[in-house]
Amino acid sequence: MPSRRRWLRSGGGCVPSQRVAVVGAAGFGGAVCAAIVQRHPALELTAVTARSDAGRRHDELYPIHRVGLTMEAFDADSLAERADAAMVAYPHRAAAPAVRALRERGLKVVDLSADFRLDRERYERWYQPHEAPELLPEAVYGLPEIGHREEIRGANLVAAPGCNPTAALLGLWPLREHLRDAVVDIKTGVSGAGREATDQTHYVSAADNVNAYKTEGHRHSAELEQELPDGVGITFVPHLIPVDQGLLATSYAITASDLTKDETLGLFHDAYEGEPFIDVVAEPPRTADVRGTNRARAYVTVTGDRVLVEVAIDNLWKGAAGQAVQDLNLMLGLPETEGLA
């Protein structure tokens, strides 16, 4: 049975709420999507799906989010009856077919996987043959702050970037016209590794430890190359740290011209003036200061012959679910910050 829409007061009149389904709500990122949508004043959470956890109530798995819906198996027809838009929080490769099924039924979709972030050539080099290449032309890269805001507003399919590219790109974008090369050293919390219990995510392994991983080329560097000017060299190495939610991207940039600290700061203020979710700060940011928020805190200075940038985000918020809702707000014509303040 199609769900009845709620009606919301707005200005002098009434507008219908937008009905949203969250596909893959049992993972860490999808769960936060569901939580944000449920509390969102202009959205209505009408369905949550899960794969192995279908049939369980969401708040049994995540009591803190207080989402009282039962997770369903994915059924595009059923979701299409009840939702105007969907957030898809599946792993890459699994996402593309679900996105296609939802797009065929007319839903606007924000996809949180890598499946629609890259052009086909880049995607197939780093991942595998694309499962829904016909949708790539309509997909928009969902990082509003680096020049994609207007495209996102008109889009039906937005690929929200993940935590690593979000933090790295926010740190390098203001320097783009000067940038020749950057080393990006990522420190990421364990929730970024996903909900699967593995030897690496075991508390005894992750606590009181730090280590690098994927040191010989991480596919997230492909997003950086795509979004930054041609010819910028990127070295990208992620490190796992004993933090629950939080990510710090440290970028060491070589620029074509010598920039002073004040000039770099000017570039950041110019780039992010008026941005509701980005704070350019005077001290190196702490991930604890953005935990549970959609904010990024960015710091820039010059050290030796490098421009040093530090960007802190919550990997599940600005690095995943919060950013996806920010995209959805833009797609649906809602205020960009609604439900995220």
Place this chain on the structure above:
Amino acid sequence: MPSRRRWLRSGGGCVPSQRVAVVGAAGFGGAVCAAIVQRHPALELTAVTARSDAGRRHDELYPIHRVGLTMEAFDADSLAERADAAMVAYPHRAAAPAVRALRERGLKVVDLSADFRLDRERYERWYQPHEAPELLPEAVYGLPEIGHREEIRGANLVAAPGCNPTAALLGLWPLREHLRDAVVDIKTGVSGAGREATDQTHYVSAADNVNAYKTEGHRHSAELEQELPDGVGITFVPHLIPVDQGLLATSYAITASDLTKDETLGLFHDAYEGEPFIDVVAEPPRTADVRGTNRARAYVTVTGDRVLVEVAIDNLWKGAAGQAVQDLNLMLGLPETEGLA
């Protein structure tokens, strides 16, 4: 091929080292057994076995322990050729058949599971039908400090108690003649839950959290009932805390007679005077102060109408592997503290 024995200088002459196999060396407790045996001046680590990790080098899994042996599949005949004694660190139920096979081949065995800690009636009430009941008569409860030292010396099969009963019994034993009832509130580190990666041991779940588990009866209470005088009531509730290695047992005891703080302290000093691994301390103990050691720190006072006891141990050492080596030292006629200082 049987291994050649090392010969050790001892006093004026030479004695052979004792050859030891560790069965189940891929788990947290078994891995520490292997590490201690390898560094032990009078023992020689001749084999390590594993189930799903057979074929991997031990130091690939646990670099910090620096045990360079390859883990083998369990083969009692092969082990018997190379070892005089074995430490078995399997889960309960899996342990009993392995212990039987090793005992049949004449090895002395310390078992770290619950399989030989309880009399048959208690065991079958809390666990399942016993897999090797014929061995129960020769099995000795391996907590030397509560009156079992002499039995252990002569034993061929010792059941090393686990972390929960060790800490609880060390806290209640000095009070045993006065004890009517005790609430035992355990705070245990995550390594106590074992190496298996689960939703509960995932870093994101275990970090920044505390919760009780098995609140309606924990089978470890059976060991307390067996080892304490008849009629003592025990309420036993474990709590999981974000600690890697460490366990604190808080006991709230009701005694038949009113004891002063000094009297309780006297009971503890009498019970543990000369014990090499037990410190009776004047301030509530910290688990950090026993990490990586075979020591227990015990504190006792009177608060309201309860005797309050706090005992801190490292769950993998005095609560598992360290205690098992302490037992093995006694069984083999070695100094009790050798290899454990």
Place this chain on the structure above:
Amino acid sequence: MPSRRRWLRSGGGCVPSQRVAVVGAAGFGGAVCAAIVQRHPALELTAVTARSDAGRRHDELYPIHRVGLTMEAFDADSLAERADAAMVAYPHRAAAPAVRALRERGLKVVDLSADFRLDRERYERWYQPHEAPELLPEAVYGLPEIGHREEIRGANLVAAPGCNPTAALLGLWPLREHLRDAVVDIKTGVSGAGREATDQTHYVSAADNVNAYKTEGHRHSAELEQELPDGVGITFVPHLIPVDQGLLATSYAITASDLTKDETLGLFHDAYEGEPFIDVVAEPPRTADVRGTNRARAYVTVTGDRVLVEVAIDNLWKGAAGQAVQDLNLMLGLPETEGLA
């Protein structure tokens, strides 16, 4: 200069917002008070004060709370011009004179210290001579869920209970008519020890550790004795665990009559039916599931001859600032949950 009041739409008309000052906003609890008040739809945060941090902006100290006010030195006259109510988050003894000064100027006050929680006799036994005893008759104990809601509604001075008594009392209140004796074993996060940097709150000391403290009588037990029926024996021992925000109170209760698990559950459902901030849950609660919320999750069962209760709260929310705003809502005639959902 007196602040101009904001006007808020309410139903068909307009009501003024209530202006609130937070005294002692540099501490952990006071900072959360300021954060909640600032986002509260019916309150206006007009001033924040601090002692050693006066002159600094609040968001320099606590960027995550985004409170842009500069902390002032305490000046009752100045505050009285700009506020209708105050939340006082000073340590005990320092609080009483500030509360008196604010009450003399007509402000409604919620005090987060111990200064107005106890009758004079109890207070002076556990603390020191009372600094403002003339205010004790008007002070109300600010735990709405244990029968104080109506008193709080009419009060001008409410003493919000701290984290330990809140969790303990919520766990024992439903049993009060049956209760003879309870052991309360508290596991508390480090933020409960306050913002002062000490050997005990140093990361290296607090991480990967658990220990008891104040084992020979904690003054918080006085609040339990006052609020529970006469003659109930309470043993209360707090333990420090490596958790940032979070507190778990484990109560082992002896009741006059034998209660079944279902009967105890019935008592809890009866006591907390309709309570907006209390969830009676079927599994032992996790502190992670209430982090950053004003909720308590309570679990009850029977184990051996004890009723076992586990109550999880966030010590800075339901154990401090959240509860104080809940009290303030009641005092000001606002919906109890406003600003706390």
Place this chain on the structure above:
Amino acid sequence: MPSRRRWLRSGGGCVPSQRVAVVGAAGFGGAVCAAIVQRHPALELTAVTARSDAGRRHDELYPIHRVGLTMEAFDADSLAERADAAMVAYPHRAAAPAVRALRERGLKVVDLSADFRLDRERYERWYQPHEAPELLPEAVYGLPEIGHREEIRGANLVAAPGCNPTAALLGLWPLREHLRDAVVDIKTGVSGAGREATDQTHYVSAADNVNAYKTEGHRHSAELEQELPDGVGITFVPHLIPVDQGLLATSYAITASDLTKDETLGLFHDAYEGEPFIDVVAEPPRTADVRGTNRARAYVTVTGDRVLVEVAIDNLWKGAAGQAVQDLNLMLGLPETEGLA
């Protein structure tokens, strides 16, 4: 009264133990010095000193180290009667006068501060006027693995490098002939910040957080410049992570010639073949795998146009106390690994 020397069996005869005093034993690094010396088979710990903690027993402050001596106020004459060598674990500037007093009395000294690591020009640029410049000519940089071993053997004064330069230099030394430029991104545990309780070392601040500090030039880069060939550019940025003991140095090196992964690995094997404390490993190292040991684990690969090196050490062992004992072993003609295995 001068202490009587212990006599140690050695080969066929007897040699006296070397008597060692630890100056500044109340800090984290000094405490580990005392612990290692006390267990060292050829050294005798004859005195420990402290500044504000003088008069307290060392094992009251650090029960886990089990050093039963009472900390004394510093008195060079008294120490000289009882010690042949001293380890000085004072902060920079405070160390130099103590070192001078001990050298004047003939003791061999290992200093753990920065006071004798740099030539005078570099020291005074980054720190302050030197307090004992006359000793600089005899001071040797105490990192044996980068070509200083023979100098250390003959030295009377050795400056043990700190945790940051140790890890960074071990990572860059094998590349030195090819090296043009390196970014060194340090992730360091909280014990590296010292025992002082501050806002930054408070558990609530340090847990679940990561941030950079000293982003505009860290004086430890001076040691790198001194020890590496002239003209190598170094960018050095430290980050604080929620780890107790442990440090990971990530170096992104630009080399004059293109090196393959195999060539870089060959350089590392050549440089560290036979080094007892350095493991060149095939996977990115984990700090947990060196905790409580004097080992460094080093990993090298090529990523993009950078050579990537990851070096993990325990900041209190190979980054402080362990390394200082390694130096002392060399100075005293003892086997380099004695007491450190």
